[in-house]
Amino acid sequence: MTDTTAGSGRRRSAEDRRGQLIGIGLGMLVDRPWHQITVDAVAHRAGISRGLLFHYFPTKQDYYAQLVRAAARRFLRAIDSDPGADPLRSMIAHFVRYMRRRSGPVIGLLRAAGQDPVIEAIIEQLHDELTDRVFAALGRAAPSTAERLLVRSWWAMAQELTAQWLVRDDVDQDRLDELLFITLSRVLDSAATRRTAAR
Structure with missing residues (x-):
């Protein structure tokens, strides 16, 4: 499964992408509690599919825990x-x-x-x-x-x-x-x- 930065063609490391996805969640925490954040919304903001998000976080619970x-x-x-x-x-x-x-x-x-x-x-x-x-x-x-x-x-x-x-x-x-x-x-x-x- 290929994961590249939009528009650059540069492949992102798994650590870099996980950090980006957690950073998006932290940004969303500014105006809502954690349990109101959906993985679909996080994936959309990252410009990736829901399935690719689960490549980095095996389950929704794992993403929320991180x-x-x-x-x-x-x-x-x-x-x-x-x-x-x-x-x-x-x-x-x-x-x-x-x-x-x-x-x-x-x-x-x-x-x-x-x-x-x-x-x-x-x-x-x-x-x-x-x-x-x-x-x-x-x-x-x-x-x-x-x-x-x-x-x-x-x-x-x-x-x-x-x-x-x-x-x-x-x-x-x-x-x-x-x-x-x-x-x-x-x-x-x-x-x-x-x-x-x-x-």
Whole structure:
């Protein structure tokens, strides 16, 4: 099966074509959740047949899994803390900013668990990474199970609060950033108090 770049006659490598197809899906995620993206639409935008798409991704599920992994990596890169900044405040500010630009797709991504076991595993890994980043920012290498659960719960609250906040007309990002920082600080203080009392 030959796969060439339209108009150039140059044969595309399999890696190059897979990257292009995932890139198209990521572009479509800007205005819709992942499960509303069809492989037919992706193939059409790439200028290839549906059958050729399945040459690179054996099943529709495989394409969606790769797309969700790529979206999760993009999301994590977007909330990286700025060098030299307070790591928690910077991460929260980037999270809110990214949610402001792409709240619909992000919420669709973060709520994807349960729709498919492969997708669910990817989203679980994403939530684990988000939790790890909080403790890494604090220089904490071995948080307790209770502390990890508290921070995972804070992320769920942060996602819901931010999504609701951003649909209002009087959005003040600085105020939201501070509110999220304060609630996270209180969650962490509560966890530390419980840890100290248990000794």
